[in-house]
Every structure is written in structure tokens, then in C-alpha cells.
Amino acid sequence: MRGLKAHDNSRYLIPFEKFTELKQNQALPPRVKTTELLLEVDQWTNFTEHFTHLKSNEIAEDKTLLLTAILAGGINLGLSKMSESCPGVTYSKLSWLQDWHIRDETYSAALAVLTNAQLKQPFGMMHLLGFKLAPRIRNLSEIKLFSPPKQNKNYTALQTMISSEEIIKNNWDEIQRLAVSIQQGSATASLLLRKLSNYPRQNGLALALREIGRIERTLFILDWLENVGDLRQRVTDGLNKGESRNALARAVFFNRLGEIRDRSYQQQAYRAGGLALVTSAIVLWNTVYMEKSVQLMSERGDKFEPDWCKHLSPLGWEHIGFNW
Numbered sequence: 001m002r003g004l005k006a007h008d009n010s011r012y013l014i015p016f017e018k019f020t021e022l023k024q025n026q027a028l029p030p031r032v033k034t035t036e037l038l039l040e041v042d043q044w045t046n047f048t049e050h051f052t053h054l055k056s057n058e059i060a061e062d063k064t065l066l067l068t069a070i071l072a073g074g075i076n077l078g079l080s081k082m083s084e085s086c087p088g089v090t091y092s093k094l095s096w097l098q099d100w101h102i103r104d105e106t107y108s109a110a111l112a113v114l115t116n117a118q119l120k121q122p123f124g125m126m127h128l129l130g131f132k133l134a135p136r137i138r139n140l141s142e143i144k145l146f147s148p149p150k151q152n153k154n155y156t157a158l159q160t161m162i163s164s165e166e167i168i169k170n171n172w173d174e175i176q177r178l179a180v181s182i183q184q185g186s187a188t189a190s191l192l193l194r195k196l197s198n199y200p201r202q203n204g205l206a207l208a209l210r211e212i213g214r215i216e217r218t219l220f221i222l223d224w225l226e227n228v229g230d231l232r233q234r235v236t237d238g239l240n241k242g243e244s245r246n247a248l249a250r251a252v253f254f255n256r257l258g259e260i261r262d263r264s265y266q267q268q269a270y271r272a273g274g275l276a277l278v279t280s281a282i283v284l285w286n287t288v289y290m291e292k293s294v295q296l297m298s299e300r301g302d303k304f305e306p307d308w309c310k311h312l313s314p315l316g317w318e319h320i321g322f323n324w
Helices: 016-024 034-045 063-074 079-085 091-101 104-119 165-170 172-184 189-198 204-226 230-252 265-300 306-311
Strands: none
Touching: 034 063, 034 104, 034 265, 063 079, 063 091, 063 265, 079 091, 104 265, 165 172, 165 204, 172 204, 204 230, 230 265
């Protein structure tokens, strides 16, 4: 079993002594082939039902073949080489599935299913959405702090950039609707932000969101300056996890040296969508099996400290066979 290791590399997030204890008690994911992993995740979530036919809207009859076509893009192998490496699978079958069942909207729907499933797991846990954005800000010394108008008389170093409190009040209902749309999944955050960025500069909603962002950024910077220890450590940990996610994606997308060499936008989208889907499936699969392992240890009475959970990460891949 090789899911997580004790190492300074950012993708390994558990101290050596705790890793050794967990490995001895089999609290790490088992070895698995990528194809088996995708099939098992589909049994849990049925995400393949969203890859419907372009005209008839019917679900693909052969899920294994569909996942093979998705995996061909996900690992950057391509349909031709995938058909050569899979007995009984032809290029024409994979190509037909790709043309009629795999497209941007089906990838998006399937990804939403996997994301929702991940958020339901114990491990899977911006102001309006209930999250606190905690980035590592570059050139912090050059960032200005902002205060509401007419309230910075005693703090001349604070430049007033919030145009008016009224602009937030006047657009508050629209802001709430925007947040609810994202929370309920009726619209993606990326789509809404893209639309907002295309609005005229004087658009009230866009201006109100900008002012809220300035308030939140100022509060975060003040917290950052005051809290030297815990906050900065948590931000660093979060950054390491983000880098671990990128490392996992590079490991999955190993063919062609990790480069997308297709000229058409459609083929590029197939590979990018496949990579995102396969990576999300791996994270979900790891999460479920890590949870099962921890529960098994507890049931057997093996040594396991609750504090160890924060050192576990579902971003390991050494136990996953991309080419075996």
C-alpha cells in the first residue's frame, strides 16, 4: 500500500511517525487500476448518466467503453493509442462515443456530481458563500487598506476607496440571489464571474461586489498582520494542498510529456475535461477508502489519534496504476 509517504515534498502531508503507524495499520488506500477506480466511483455516484447522446439524450449503453474514451483524454493517450492498448476496443467505437456523448456540458454535469459527492465526505470539508478566502498575497507591503467613507479620520494611512455604502445596500438583493445561484448549482461561479466582468464598469452589481471584496481583503490583511502563527501556517498548508492537486494532475496526464498537442479546440477540450474528471474521481476514491480505513482502525481498537486526520490528504497516487 503506497498512498501517502513521509517526505518534505508538498504532496506528502503527514509526519513520518504518524505515517508509519497508519501504514502498519493499513490506513492507506489499496492498490488499484485507474479503470477499476473509475468504475467503482461510477457505482457510487452514477456520474456517467450525464454523458447523454447529443440528439436523443439517451445514456451511453456501454459504460466501460464510455469510461475508456474519457480515460483516453484524461491520461493524454488519445483514442488511437487507447484502442491499440485495449483488446476488443476499436477506434471507431471510441470516436463515435466521443462525438455523440462527450462534450463540455456533459463533463461539467459529471464533475458537479463528483464534487458534490466529495463535499459529503468528512474529509471534504468568500464571504457570501460561507467560506473565508485566505490567499498568500504577493507584494503585501504595496497593498492598500481601505475603510468606509468618512470613517478614517484617525487613520490617515487608510485610503478611502469604498465609493459608497449605498451601492452595497441598493444591490444587496441581487448579491444574495447571485450567491444562492452558486450555492444551489443553478449557475457556475466561473460563468457568473465571466458575465460580471463583461458588464459596463458602472454596473451596480459589479461595483457592489468590488466594494465587498475590498472590505474582506482589508479584514484579511489586518488578520494576517496580527496573527503571525496559526493563520499563516494554515495558508501555507492550503497552498501545499493546491500544489499537491497540480502534482496529481501532472501524474495523471503523463503521456506526450504532459503536453496537449491537438490543434483543434474541441480535441483540446476533450483532454482537459477528461483530466479534470479523472482527477476528481481519484480524489473521491481516495477519500472514501481513507475514511473506511480509519473507521476500521477504530473498530479494531488500533492506535489512531483523531488529530492525525488533518495530516491525511486524498491527493496521493502511488497506489494507482495508470499504466499497469
